[in-house]
Amino acid sequence: MKRPALWAVAGLSVLVSACGNDANRAQEGSADVGPQPVLPEQQRGLLPSMTIASPAQWGDQRPTVPRGYVIAAIATDLRIPRQSLVLPNGDILVAEGKGGGAPKLTPKDVIAGYIKAQGNSSVKGGDRLTLLRDGNGDGIYENRSVFAEDLNAPYGLALIGNQLYVANQDALVRFDYTDGQTRAIAAPVKVTDLPSAINHHWTKALTASADGRFLYVGIGSNSNITERGMIAEVGRAMVWQVDAQTGAHKPFATGLRNPTALAIQPGTGQLWAVVNERDELGPNLPPDYLTSVREGGFYGWPYSYWGQNVDPRVRPQDPQKVAAALVPDYALGSHVAPLGVAFSTPAMGGEFADGVFVGEHGSWNRENPVGYKVVFVPFREGRPAGAPIDFVSGFRGTDGKTRGRPVGVSVDPRGALIVADDLSNTLWRVTPAP
Amino acid sequence: MDATVDRSRQKPLHPVHAFLVSATVTLFLGAVLSDIAYATSYQVQWSNFASWLIAAGLLFGGILLVFALVGLRHADRREGRYLLYGLVLLAIWLLGFINALVHAKDAWAVMPEGLILSAIVFLLACGAAWMALSNLRMGDAP
Numbered sequence: 001m002k003r004p005a006l007w008a009v010a011g012l013s014v015l016v017s018a019c020g021n022d023a024n025r026a027q028e029g030s031a032d033v034g035p036q037p038v039l040p041e042q043q044r045g046l047l048p049s050m051t052i053a054s055p056a057q058w059g060d061q062r063p064t065v066p067r068g069y070v071i072a073a074i075a076t077d078l079r080i081p082r083q084s085l086v087l088p089n090g091d092i093l094v095a096e097g098k099g100g101g102a103p104k105l106t107p108k109d110v111i112a113g114y115i116k117a118q119g120n121s122s123v124k125g126g127d128r129l130t131l132l133r134d135g136n137g138d139g140i141y142e143n144r145s146v147f148a149e150d151l152n153a154p155y156g157l158a159l160i161g162n163q164l165y166v167a168n169q170d171a172l173v174r175f176d177y178t179d180g181q182t183r184a185i186a187a188p189v190k191v192t193d194l195p196s197a198i199n200h201h202w203t204k205a206l207t208a209s210a211d212g213r214f215l216y217v218g219i220g221s222n223s224n225i226t227e228r229g230m231i232a233e234v235g236r237a238m239v240w241q242v243d244a245q246t247g248a249h250k251p252f253a254t255g256l257r258n259p260t261a262l263a264i265q266p267g268t269g270q271l272w273a274v275v276n277e278r279d280e281l282g283p284n285l286p287p288d289y290l291t292s293v294r295e296g297g298f299y300g301w302p303y304s305y306w307g308q309n310v311d312p313r314v315r316p317q318d319p320q321k322v323a324a325a326l327v328p329d330y331a332l333g334s335h336v337a338p339l340g341v342a343f344s345t346p347a348m349g350g351e352f353a354d355g356v357f358v359g360e361h362g363s364w365n366r367e368n369p370v371g372y373k374v375v376f377v378p379f380r381e382g383r384p385a386g387a388p389i390d391f392v393s394g395f396r397g398t399d400g401k402t403r404g405r406p407v408g409v410s411v412d413p414r415g416a417l418i419v420a421d422d423l424s425n426t427l428w429r430v431t432p433a434p
Numbered sequence: 435m436d437a438t439v440d441r442s443r444q445k446p447l448h449p450v451h452a453f454l455v456s457a458t459v460t461l462f463l464g465a466v467l468s469d470i471a472y473a474t475s476y477q478v479q480w481s482n483f484a485s486w487l488i489a490a491g492l493l494f495g496g497i498l499l500v501f502a503l504v505g506l507r508h509a510d511r512r513e514g515r516y517l518l519y520g521l522v523l524l525a526i527w528l529l530g531f532i533n534a535l536v537h538a539k540d541a542w543a544v545m546p547e548g549l550i551l552s553a554i555v556f557l558l559a560c561g562a563a564w565m566a567l568s569n570l571r572m573g574d575a576p
Contacts, residue, residue, distance in 0.1 A: 044543065046535045106485040108538035227540040229478045280540055313541040315476040 032287045035384065037331035039306060043282040049367045053119035056401035058424055063404065064394035065430050068350070071392065074134075074141040074418075075427040079126030081420040082203070083261070083340065083408030084427065085157035089179050092132045092141065092410075092418060094427055098125030099153030099169035099202035105228065116364055119402065121423050127151045129166065131182050132427070139431065148175060148184040156206025156262070158215060160244055167204035167217055170196035172242060191215075192247035195235045198222045201276075203339075207262040208244070210269040215242040216252060216293075218259030218273060225278045225313045226302045237301045239273065239293055253293045255325060257301040261341040261408065263356065265292075268382055274338035274358055275328070277305055279365040287331030288338050290358060290377060290384065300325035330384040335363035336371035340409035340420070344376070347415030349432045355379040357391060357417055359406035372396040374406050374419055392419055392430055404428075447566060451501065454494050455566045458526070461491035462556040465533075469549040481544055484552065485537040492530045495559070499523045519565045526558045 031038035065071045075081075078096055085093045104110050128149035132141040148166075156167035164177040166188065173188035194204055194217060201220025208215050221237040222228050239259055241252035258276040265272055271293045277286045278301070286305035298321065300307065302314045307327035310317065332338050340359030344352055355378040362372035374392035377384050395404040404421040411417055419428040465487040472480035502520040533551035537544050 044539065046532065105482045106538070107489045107534070108485065223540070225540045227478055227481075230476075280543070313539075313543040315542045 032284045033331050033333045033388065035330050037287045037306065039286065039309060040282060040284050042285060042312075044280050048280045048365055049283055050115065050364055051367055051369050052115055052364055053362060053369070053372075053396070053402035053405065053423070054400060055119065055121070055423055056397070056399075056403050058403045058426075061394070061397070061403060063392045063428060064390075065392055066352075066390075068433050069430055070433050071428055071430045072139060073426045074139075074429045075130070075132055075144060076425065078130060078425045078427060079123055079128070080121060080422050081130075081407070081425060081427055082155050082422060083157055083205075084410045084418045084420055085159060086410050086412045086418065087159060087177075087179075090134065090137075090412065090414065091180075091182075092412075092427070093147060093157055093164075094130045094132065094420060095154040095157055095166065095408075096126030096128055096130060097151065097153035097155065097169075099155070100199055102198045102200040102222070102228075119364065120405075121425055123425055125153060127153060129154060129157075133182070139429070143182070145182045147182065148188065151188075153202060155203045156217065158206045158208040160208045160212040160215075163244070165191065165206060165208065165215055165244070167194065167206040169199055169202040169204060170194055172204070172206070172215065172217060172247070190247075191244075192242060192249055194240075195219055198228060198232055200228065201258045203258075203260055205260055205262045205273070207264055207271070209271075210264050213244060215244050216240065216262050216271055217242055217249075218256070218262050220258035220260070220276075221301060224280065225311060233302065239271070252295055253297045253299065255297075255299040255301045255303075255321075256293075260339045261359075262293075263341045263343055265382065266343055266345075270382075272341060272356070274332070274341045275299070276337055276339075277334070278302075278311065279335070281311070282334075283366045283368070284334050287334050288336050289328040290330045290332055290338070290341065290356065291328035294326060297326045298324050299328060306331070330377060332358060332360070332375070332377075332388065333370055335366045337361040337363060339407045340374075342409045342411045342417070345411050345413050345415070347413060348411065348417065349415065351378065351389070352376050352391065355384075357409045357411065358388070359409040359419060361405050361407060361422075362396065362402070369396060372402060372405060374409060374417070391417070392428065395421070395423075451498075452567065454498050455563045458491055458494045458498065459556070459559045459563045461487045461494065462530070462552065462559045465491065466549070466552045466556045469544075469552045473545055473549055476542075478541055481537065481541075481548075484548070485534070488530060488534050488537055488552070488555075491555070491559070492527065492534060495523065495526050495530060498562070499527050515565065519562060522558055522562045522565070526555055526562060529558070530555045
């Protein structure tokens with residue numbers, strides 16, 4: 001659904017769409033993907049380019065998976081599923097919720113908020129965890145229970161031993177968990193508060209270190225590019241390291257605009273993140289990315305992107321910070337909006353055994369939409385190697401309608417990929433065909 | 435012609451019209467000052483103020499523009515000064531609208547175009563107010 005008309009009242013649409021037009025030269029498999037993306041010049045017309053998803057029902061259709069794989073909906077009518085966690089006994093936990101509510105400070109906030117909402121589900125966030133169980137291993141998750149409710153926009157999930165950690169939009173909390181449990185037996189205990197003032201980017205990504213000593217929490221920026229003021233960004237756009245026992249925390253890496261999903265690499269214990277980069281610099285700029293996260297590293301936001309590319313919209317500028325900015329490992333493409341990342345397992349089979357799955361929620365700030373799929377980034381010797389491969393696609397149909405939007409992904413070590421879809425409120429499960 | 439001139443001298447500008455035209459000047463003045471404050475302090479809240487002031491200026495300016503268009507139906511108002519007044523109002527609205535879009539860019543992307551446009555629109559608003567308040571004789575219907 002193209003909505004420049006909403007902005008361009010009073011017969012100015014011709015003038016305005018001419019000014020807001022962009023070339024959109026590259027679309028798929030373009031130059032802004034891979035370890036060394038080509039970055040074009042910055043561009044921004046009078047209006048940002050926008051194409052907002054036009055939602056439709058799945059009906060009999062299903063997302064597309066590669067030959068040799070099958071996909072099934074294992075839960076529907078969820079309430080904004082975002083991230084999932086496969087528990088040791090095979091049960092699946094789903095975090096459902098919708099956070100945010102940052103105040104609208106300008107006429108733009110009011111108008112853009114309305115327009116973007118058209119591309120999302122209107123269902124109210126569940127603020128709960130749902131547990132799904134496949135008792136007999138036939139791939140049908142026949143048991144469904146609410147594990148916990150009255151949470152505050154839960155997003156990140158992690159299990160350390162018999163402690164289940166949940167990252168609400170304002171606090172990290174934990175539940176006691178024993179194998180086979182279907183419902184929390186007590187209210188959660190707070191581990192630590194998380195930055196939540198304004199909460200423009202409210203999702204709090206979470207993963208646990210391989211040894212279980214630490215948790216890593218992804219905290220997004222409070223604006224696109226400091227338009228809510230520099231003070232609002234204190235303590236934002238970073239990954240925290242939290243001591244799982246005490247809740248003591250420190251910034252682990254900074255300058256990550258919106259680290260929406262975190263994962264620990266099997267074998268190496270290295271922390272990886274997918275990060276959503278800034279908008280309104282053009283259709284092919286700057287790339288959202290997948291990167292290993294270096295302790296103490298600074299990744300550029302807000303001063304620069306992809307290393308030393310200065311963003312002129314930030315004042316005051318900081319050349320020293322720009323000089324210190326690290327270059328991420330792997331560009332996923334501009335505006336694809338990665339919201340999920342999970343390392344694969346040999347049980348996924350074939351060419352999908354070594355690498356990461358990335359759930360891409362899909363673009364708004366681009367005339368030709370990108371994302372709206374789950375891709376697989378192949379790894380070799382522990383590093384991304386090769387172009388991303390579509391693993392689950394067809395969320396955006398050839399008819400221009402959008403039937404689903406992928407968010408979190410998780411891998412069942414028995415050989416299944418779990419994909420949360422927050423538009424159709426479905427949990428999808430992809431497995432090698434029997 | 436004598437009669438119309440006499441009538442215009444006797445009948446002052448309608449208070450609502452005077453209010454609208456004065457408010458437009460004030461709102462666009464506020465936008466310029468807010469832009470200057472942002473440009474010199476980097477405190478983005480000033481830019482937010484400018485955005486709202488421009489939006490309100492466009493609202494009042496838009497009402498004035500509609501009145502002016504309606505007024506053009508009267509043959510005796512198709513004279514030069516009234517037409518010029520209408521054109522100035524139109525310019526205020528068009529440039530003001532572009533300025534609103536410029537102000538919808540994030541953070542420093544507003545500058546310097548936003549400040550320049552705000553200044554031009556403010557000066558045009560002063561001109562429109564001068565013409566209106568120096569008895570253009572268009573006050574019978576706000």
